[in-house]
Amino acid sequence: MANRITELFNIKYPIVQAGMVWNSGWRLASASSNSGVLGLIGAGSMHPEVLREHIQKCKKATNNPFGVNVPMLYPSIQEIMDIIVEEGVKVVFTSAGNPKTWTSWLQEKGITVVHVVSSVKFALKAQEAGVDAVVAEGFEAGGHNGRDETTTLTLIPMVKEYIQIPLIAAGGIATGQAMLAAMVLGAEGVQVGSRFVASEESSAHVNFKKLVVDAKEGDTCLTLKELAPVRLMKNKFYNELEELYKTTPTQEKLKVLLGKGRAKKGMFEGDLEEGELEIGQVSGLIHDIKPVAKIVADLLFEFDQAKNKIMEL
Amino acid sequence: MANRITELFNIKYPIVQAGMVWNSGWRLASASSNSGVLGLIGAGSMHPEVLREHIQKCKKATNNPFGVNVPMLYPSIQEIMDIIVEEGVKVVFTSAGNPKTWTSWLQEKGITVVHVVSSVKFALKAQEAGVDAVVAEGFEAGGHNGRDETTTLTLIPMVKEYIQIPLIAAGGIATGQAMLAAMVLGAEGVQVGSRFVASEESSAHVNFKKLVVDAKEGDTCLTLKELAPVRLMKNKFYNELEELYKTTPTQEKLKVLLGKGRAKKGMFEGDLEEGELEIGQVSGLIHDIKPVAKIVADLLFEFDQAKNKIMEL
Numbered sequence: 088m089a090n091r092i093t094e095l096f097n098i099k100y101p102i103v104q105a106g107m108v109w110n111s112g113w114r115l116a117s118a119s120s121n122s123g124v125l126g127l128i129g130a131g132s133m134h135p136e137v138l139r140e141h142i143q144k145c146k147k148a149t150n151n152p153f154g155v156n157v158p159m160l161y162p163s164i165q166e167i168m169d170i171i172v173e174e175g176v177k178v179v180f181t182s183a184g185n186p187k188t189w190t191s192w193l194q195e196k197g198i199t200v201v202h203v204v205s206s207v208k209f210a211l212k213a214q215e216a217g218v219d220a221v222v223a224e225g226f227e228a229g230g231h232n233g234r235d236e237t238t239t240l241t242l243i244p245m246v247k248e249y250i251q252i253p254l255i256a257a258g259g260i261a262t263g264q265a266m267l268a269a270m271v272l273g274a275e276g277v278q279v280g281s282r283f284v285a286s287e288e289s290s291a292h293v294n295f296k297k298l299v300v301d302a303k304e305g306d307t308c309l310t311l312k313e314l315a316p317v318r319l320m321k322n323k324f325y326n327e328l329e330e331l332y333k334t335t336p337t338q339e340k341l342k343v344l345l346g347k348g349r350a351k352k353g354m355f356e357g358d359l360e361e362g363e364l365e366i367g368q369v370s371g372l373i374h375d376i377k378p379v380a381k382i383v384a385d386l387l388f389e390f391d392q393a394k395n396k397i398m399e400l
Numbered sequence: 401m402a403n404r405i406t407e408l409f410n411i412k413y414p415i416v417q418a419g420m421v422w423n424s425g426w427r428l429a430s431a432s433s434n435s436g437v438l439g440l441i442g443a444g445s446m447h448p449e450v451l452r453e454h455i456q457k458c459k460k461a462t463n464n465p466f467g468v469n470v471p472m473l474y475p476s477i478q479e480i481m482d483i484i485v486e487e488g489v490k491v492v493f494t495s496a497g498n499p500k501t502w503t504s505w506l507q508e509k510g511i512t513v514v515h516v517v518s519s520v521k522f523a524l525k526a527q528e529a530g531v532d533a534v535v536a537e538g539f540e541a542g543g544h545n546g547r548d549e550t551t552t553l554t555l556i557p558m559v560k561e562y563i564q565i566p567l568i569a570a571g572g573i574a575t576g577q578a579m580l581a582a583m584v585l586g587a588e589g590v591q592v593g594s595r596f597v598a599s600e601e602s603s604a605h606v607n608f609k610k611l612v613v614d615a616k617e618g619d620t621c622l623t624l625k626e627l628a629p630v631r632l633m634k635n636k637f638y639n640e641l642e643e644l645y646k647t648t649p650t651q652e653k654l655k656v657l658l659g660k661g662r663a664k665k666g667m668f669e670g671d672l673e674e675g676e677l678e679i680g681q682v683s684g685l686i687h688d689i690k691p692v693a694k695i696v697a698d699l700l701f702e703f704d705q706a707k708n709k710i711m712e713l
Contacts (some may be wrong), residue, residue, distance in 0.1 A: 207616065237617055240540060240571075242615075256522065267584050268581035350425050368551060394713065397584060
């Protein structure tokens with residue numbers, strides 16, 4: 088399965104484990120890297136020194152390449168980037184911000200830079216900023232999401248028309264079939280999020296993992312579009328948001344209800360009622376909590392099985 | 401490419417040309433059927449006697465099977481169904497309503513019945529109602545759309561887990577690559593809409609066809625969720641809707657702005673400012689107006705090309 092993505096990251100399979108807030112610590116990232124895919128630590132939910140600890144533990148737990156996902160709106164962004172350089176991380180995925188700001192600074196230090204986008208316009212901006220690859224993430228993805236609401240099925244070929252650098256598909260991919268579908272559409276690799284939330288090594292609270300496993304079609308919704316669109320599991324907090332929306336709330340009122348720390352409360356501490364539970368539509372296809380090695384093996388098995396089935400068409 | 405879908409409709413390729421309001425008259429349906437796919441007349445925009453005329457013209461223009469798409473909320477539904485039976489139409493696609501209402505009545509008259517759904521729940525209801533196949537249509541699709549906002553990439557495998565009858569994928573499919581992707585995900589056939597809008601034989605106004613060809617990623621949006629969710633091209637009318645939404649309008653106020661006849665005005669009469677322009681996200685991938693025969697040939701060519709590329713993975 089060698090291609091531009093496996094070569095770029097020096098990994099065995101063109102699969103990236105998404106660096107998700109409150110889910111992607113060193114245990115998940117190192118287990119992913121040890122399984123032949125690219126593991127990512129999610130810096131978005133870590134204080135700088137916590138990130139340093141996770142990077143150091145990850146280095147001890149795997150000899151394979153791993154990376155860090157950095158939402159660029161992070162307050163201590165310079166500190167985070169310095170730690171990444173100091174600790175010798177070789178891959179950074181940036182999101183939520185201008186790719187021009189950090190790309191060459193990181194690349195000059197020998198770091199491979201990938202930027203996450205949700206539209207053709209942002210994909211072009213990322214390519215112009217000189218990133219090494221782009222993740223194009225569709226509307227079905229969990230967590231923060233684009234304003235165009237373009238789905239993975241339509242976004243991937245549209246981005247592919249405009250960019251020449253390697254393209255990684257994200258959003259709605261939890262099976263080998265979806266991985267093959269994404270590659271049929273022009274992606275050279277896939278980023279998988281929700282499936283890894285329900286892994287043994289994810290740092291998500293077990294209550295949240297169980298909720299993901301029980302999720303059905305229609306259980307998530309994109310909301311908070313006035314602040315930053317985010318796909319959440321429908322729960323008590325989500326219902327309160329829906330009630331508030333009926334009153335045409337100001338952004339301020341939305342911020343008050345959102346408050347602080349709801350993502351941690353939900354995903355990390357397991358408060359399924361008050362927490363903000365970021366997960367993708369594909370949770371409806373996830374039926375078990377498995378070790379990362381088994382998730383990767385199953386993805387590859389399903390991929391081959393789907394490929395063989397297609398050859399019979 | 402023989403499978404349950406080609407056998408069910410007695411067609412050469414497992415492709416359905418969607419029966420779209422103001423786009424799918426006898427010219428489009430007969431050209432599609434003559435190209436080896438299933439042509440559908442869209443009854444939703446036709447008075448009963450206009451539908452009869454289209455069916456009669458379609459019978460003269462093709463010896464191949466064709467069908468009629470019937471939104472069941474149509475006011476003269478009994479008259480429409482009687483005409484379909486009288487004129488000997490062999491395939492009916494129903495949408496927007498309870499599949500129990502008409503399925504056995506039509507099947508007793510030798511008619512194959514397919515129901516269009518947007519969720520797992522409705523797919524199960526359709527299967528229970530005894531329909532011969534299901535179209536599962538994702539969030540990216542043009543025109544009327546489901547409330548769950550589930551995308552084609554995630555909807556198809558989720559529906560596939562629950563139903564045993566043949567499954568046709570719709571929403572976001574305008575290329576042979578997307579057709580292959582849908583089949584990798586478990587569909588046995590595809591329904592293609594937007595691509596056929598920009599065909600020479602579609603009854604859409606040439607202004608609308610040209611707008612579709614010029615569309616870019618992000619140019620459509622799902623709106624009017626309080627009435628019936630519909631995906632539209634963003635235009636003057638859409639912007640007026642957005643302005644109205646800022647005032648938390650009642651359903652009544654939305655209905656007043658929508659008024660009557662906007663779909664005809666936009667898609668059929670070519671008023672791109674005041675009209676309601678129903679089209680899918682995939683319009684961003686459509687770059688030319690082509691004859692139906694060429695569209696079908698290209699779909700098949702791209703499908704084979706994508707299959708060959710996959711075999712090299």
